Amino acid sequence: DAKTTQPTSMDCAEGRAANLPCNHSTISGNEYVYWYRQIHSQGPQYIIHGLKNNETNEMASLIITEDRKSSTLILPHATLRDTAVYYCIATSGAGSYQLTFGKGTKLSVIP
């Protein structure tokens, strides 16, 4: 799996868009980018994933650069409940379905 690099922490004002960057410059062609988040003391929660194209669901949008070396997770209208650690994972899995979690980005949504 490709190594990912994320900022340690970020702040976002409540109601504003939160843009969380992730660098995965060594990603290979068959590796997907997955985003999970972990709200304090809870189990991680799946947010979104993508391969090449930008993706959107009810929780967030994922923007992947054309060269696939980086991506941005966008929470369009951050709320206090979005305060969490966000993990960016690049994986092909090769059948084992393992997820390699780094330290992620601690997002603090501020009133």
Add this chain to the structure above:
Amino acid sequence: NAGVTQTPKFQVLKTGQSMTLQCAQDMNHEYMSWYRQDPGMGLRLIHYSVGAGITDQGEVPNGYNVSRSTTEDFPLRLLSAAPSQTSVYFCASSPREGPSPYEQYFGPGTRLTVT
């Protein structure tokens, strides 16, 4: 659906004791796994299973055993607890096939302290 359930929520053990952490899912998922999370760290994979009767080691398997006799259950056994196993343990499951195999569903966690 209850999703992924884990018991107990909290446990305190003395060094050398053994115990089993329970994990169950009611989504008929083939893939199940166990992670541990130490303070300030990301999750590390302990063991995983791609179906009943099939298990394999993850990144940090030493000191733990697993078995998978049914699709629903995937217990994690600590053979002889050590203080280094103080951690939060998460169980996860996902369908083995489908468009999003890494959309894993996590349980609420078991917080284990070994004294």
